[in-house]
Amino acid sequence: MNHHHLPSQTPAPVRNRLPTLFEVLSRRTLAPVDLLSFFIYMRDQQRSLDYLDFWLDVSQHAYFCRYYVSELRRSVLVGTPNSDSPSAHHHLYSIPDDGSDKETDQRLSAFLRAATPEPNLHTTQNDLDSPPNHSTLMSSNLDPSDPSSIGKRVTRADLRAHAEKILYTYLLRGSEREIVLPDPILQSIQHAIEDEGRDDPEVFNEARDYVFQAMERDAYPGFxxxxxxxxxxxxxxxxxxxxxxxxxxxxxxxxxxxxxxxxxxxxxxxxxxxxxxxxxxxxxxxxxxxxxxxxxxxxxxxxxxxxxxxxxxxxxxxxxxxxxxxxxxxxxxxxxxxxxxxxxxxxxx
Structure with missing residues (x-):
């Protein structure tokens, strides 16, 4: 994955304390406790960069999902004559664009599950070797309200490919950049993606929380x-x-x-x-x-x-x-x- 260009940082809020790990990962901090510094620390000192990359890629997947839903909502509004009717698109309107909390991700996942492709529509390994050109948060700064930040429309096939790419890159035993997760979490993700055909953000929630807590406990104090x-x-x-x-x-x-x-x-x-x-x-x-x-x-x-x-x-x-x-x-x-x-x-x- 390409980590040569990090997104520009947002201005840090005024705080009279050290930042939290979530603030660092959300790019709400400045040097030397910013995301770039944490990336270098995890790579050179902690030797656990795969965990950080997994967390960032899962976060990126959530951005893709929000962008996909926001584009779908926009197309419905444009293509529907009676777009002012609140009852016509109530389900789409119930999903905010910002995705700022778990409730947002839950509603987003519920919407995507309602339109989940058939379980047998798996991407092939060849497809995974050439994923969409937006594979990591480290190299793009997605904004669902700004279509130019992605460069092309995200399709449901892209979401599917990206979810499988995460599974086959980080989670399966013997994968290229395998991270250690409890077996129940791993089996749950594998079943959801391969058997149920899911690609919504909630698929990775348990693993994402587990990795975040591991970084917060083992790496962040040293950082x-x-x-x-x-x-x-x-x-x-x-x-x-x-x-x-x-x-x-x-x-x-x-x-x-x-x-x-x-x-x-x-x-x-x-x-x-x-x-x-x-x-x-x-x-x-x-x-x-x-x-x-x-x-x-x-x-x-x-x-x-x-x-x-x-x-x-x-x-x-x-x-x-x-x-x-x-x-x-x-x-x-x-x-x-x-x-x-x-x-x-x-x-x-």
Whole structure:
């Protein structure tokens, strides 16, 4: 599936808290706690990208269904002379376009089930190898009120093909990107699609909720620690550990050399501030997964040596506060070390 282009983000609401996983997945947050950052985290650190892709593809399927129904409603309104009569199309009017809650999806599914194709109308495996050109939420931003966002009319065959594509890609044992689901959920989905011929959004509800809870429990806390409380990726954290240890070694080596060579004047020892600052700064950045200078500048790393601006207001304030505290702690430790090795009497060996 193509994940090279994510949809543009909507402006984040003003919040004085960390965002929820649903807000991230719904693209209601900004960097570094946006959908792109979560996608990269699931791919590079959690190694569970298939779960995120499944959730997004199921959400995309719901968008397709809403678009299909909205187009069907529009065609009925255009083709019916007495379109102003509320009783003529009551069933279609009972399904809102936005699909903002479970009740909406239930009514949408009920409508689609009422027009479900015969169970023997399965798409072939060859059909699944060439699905419609809108297979993932990561590469399109569907809006049921905007037909140009899809590029072609979604047919019932498209819905059917997309539902089967999800089943054969993620759910069946030995599938290309198999995710682990309880057997009752898997069997229920397989029976609904293959035996009952269903393609409505409710088919995937249990699996979608299960995957969401798994990501919320196992992945999202680590994502928040990494992106909302820190601004470094694991490779940079390890690099700072190595650089910090080298800096501390250089500082101690220089300090003991100056002491045991009894170099005069003692003010020369003040140069120890350089290696000790590098060592302490990098070690504390490693410990907290946070580079304080980057934090104060409002920058976060999303891949090796690639950076993004911190645009989520609450996260930016949080990172600045933590950065100031960490920088103050660094300065305190460096000053203590420099004073200790500066005022120790020299003794030439």
């Amino acid at each position: 928040l620690r990494s992106k909302a409380l820190g601004n470094l990726i694991p490779a940079s954290i390890m690099a700072r550990l190595i650089l910090g240890l080298l800096g501390m070694f250089a500082g101690w080596w220089a300090a003991f050399s100056l002491i045991f060579l009894d170099i005069k004047p003692k003010a020369t020892r003040l140069w120890l501030i350089l290696p000790f600052f590098i060592g302490v700064y990098c070690l504390i950045a490693h410990q907290y997964s946070l580079d304080p200078i980057m934090g104060i500048l409002g920058v976060s790393e999303y891949s090796w040596m690639n950076f993004m601006k911190v645009r989520e207001p609450y996260v930016r304030r949080l990172l600045i506060k933590r950065s100031i505290w960490i920088l103050a702690l660094t300065i305190f430790i460096v000053v203590a070390l420099v004073c200790l090795y500066t005022f120790v009497p020299g003794k030439r060996l």
